[in-house]
Amino acid sequence: MAELAVGHAETVEVPDLASCPTLVPAAPNIAAAPDAPAGELLGGGATRLGHYALLHELGRGGMSVVYAAYDEKLDRKVAIKVLHARGDPWAQRRLLREAQALAQLSHSNVVQIYEIGDLDGQAFLAMEFIDGITLRRWCSEQPRSRAELLAVFTAAGRGLAAAHVKGLIHRDFKPDNVMIHRDGRVLVTDFGLVRGAGPNESLRISASSGVLQMASPRSAR
Ligand SMILES: Nc1ncnc2c1ncn2[C@@H]1O[C@H](COP(=O)(O)OP(=O)(O)O)[C@@H](O)[C@H]1O
Ligand SMILES: [Mg+2]
Numbered sequence: 001m002a003e004l005a006v007g008h009a010e011t012v013e014v015p016d017l018a019s020c021p022t023l024v025p026a027a028p029n030i031a032a033a034p035d036a037p038a039g040e041l042l043g044g045g046a047t048r049l050g051h052y053a054l055l056h057e058l059g060r061g062g063m064s065v066v067y068a069a070y071d072e073k074l075d076r077k078v079a080i081k082v083l084h085a086r087g088d089p090w091a092q093r094r095l096l097r098e099a100q101a102l103a104q105l106s107h108s109n110v111v112q113i114y115e116i117g118d119l120d121g122q123a124f125l126a127m128e129f130i131d132g133i134t135l136r137r138w139c140s141e142q143p144r145s146r147a148e149l150l151a152v153f154t155a156a157g158r159g160l161a162a163a164h165v166k167g168l169i170h171r172d173f174k175p176d177n178v179m180i181h182r183d184g185r186v187l188v189t190d191f192g193l194v195r196g197a198g199p200n201e202s203l204r205i206s207a208s209s210g211v212l213q214m215a216s217p218r219s220a221r
Contacts, residue, residue, distance in 0.1 A: 098190075
């Protein structure tokens, strides 16, 4: 075990990930993400946000919907996260915090942010499009070998450890917030409940933050 500084007075015990063997399954063996019907994208049927043309829904969580989109300026596919609640100041603050946290991170196991924007009151976050499936779906699709599980969870742990090095606690780590790319890469996503580990920031999980069953014993205390 290694001790990792996550704040001024805080240290967290983490396994020494450097000594973990990197067990990448030879063939990731995942199906393509299903394309949800485009339907009516965004309120009022809008199908674009500035230079992003929205293509179809990729998934949704408690706070937001994520769409596949085409960035017409940079000629590439991206993922656009928009909030369920338009104009909710609390949710907008969380989205900004998520964006700022992601902007501090550059790691192969953390989704990459491109920009945060606001168009006609619609706050959004543009990020790397992950052509893959959530860890939840990957686990339920078929039985996974011990080596596969170890490889995937170790990779996700590396992403979390990279955040800890920057003093960031994810606080909502669960199978819906980890994605496995078709090329085998494992990426931690959804830093919507992220916290810095400064002296004024409580690490306790409250009823409104994170899923208690998925929280570490330390943070759930
Ligand atoms: N960068 C991405 N590329 C592809 N799909 C994504 C991406 N980010 C999120 N998703 C999909 O959207 C879902 C919701 O995104 P998430 O950020 O977890 O939203 P919430 O904060 O509402 O929980 C995820 O479970 C996943 O299926
Ligand atoms: Mg989520």
